[in-house]
Amino acid sequence: MLYDQYADYALRVATVITKNRMYAADAVQEAFIRVYSNIHSFDEDKPFEPWLYRILINECNRILKNQSKTIPISNYLESHPPIIEEDAYHFQEYEELYDAIKGLEDINKVPIVLKYLKGFTELEIANILELNVNTVKSRLFKGREKLRKMMRKFDEGRNQNEKKL
Known part of the structure; x- marks a missing residue:
């Protein structure tokens, strides 16, 4: 399944771009919804990953653009991001x-x-x-x-x- 194969790394990339784990998760979810909705337009002669990451980066940028229009629930969440679970790739x-x-x-x-x-x-x-x-x-x-x-x-x-x- 595409999601199982690419979701972990997509989340890492989105987290680096958005600097927020919750925004990143939203971006990944929306990106995969767009991938599944538009899979018919994907050119099978081209590699899949660049297409996925273009969609993901566009979603990250859309979320960051809309971020300024929202009111944060708590300043604490912004200054204290959620604890990220143990990373299988040992990025720590x-x-x-x-x-x-x-x-x-x-x-x-x-x-x-x-x-x-x-x-x-x-x-x-x-x-x-x-x-x-x-x-x-x-x-x-x-x-x-x-x-x-x-x-x-x-x-x-x-x-x-x-x-x-």
Whole structure:
């Protein structure tokens, strides 16, 4: 089943984009509804994943756009996201990197996630985001540079904390 095969990673990608587990779950659900509703228009000669992720990213963007029109139930939920259950892929080992990725602007974060967490090629990312391939390459380059700077800051902070001990 498509949902069983792609839902976990789709949720991770959506969580990085929306920065909110509940919004991400909504985006994934809506994306799969759209996939099933429009499966007849899918070109079977093309890979499925880029098509799915284009739909998912569009849903994430739609939810984020509508987010400003809603009133939050509680400021607590915004400042304290729900606890994420144990991750089968052990992403907690990469917590600093994940935090750095979350700190990127969407313009760099989305291509980074699609390239390095999902393994899409630059051409596939360009098709998903409906951008020029060179634009994708530029955003990936700038995103990697920003990540390097953030990771250096994490290292410097960790080294200063170790010196204090």
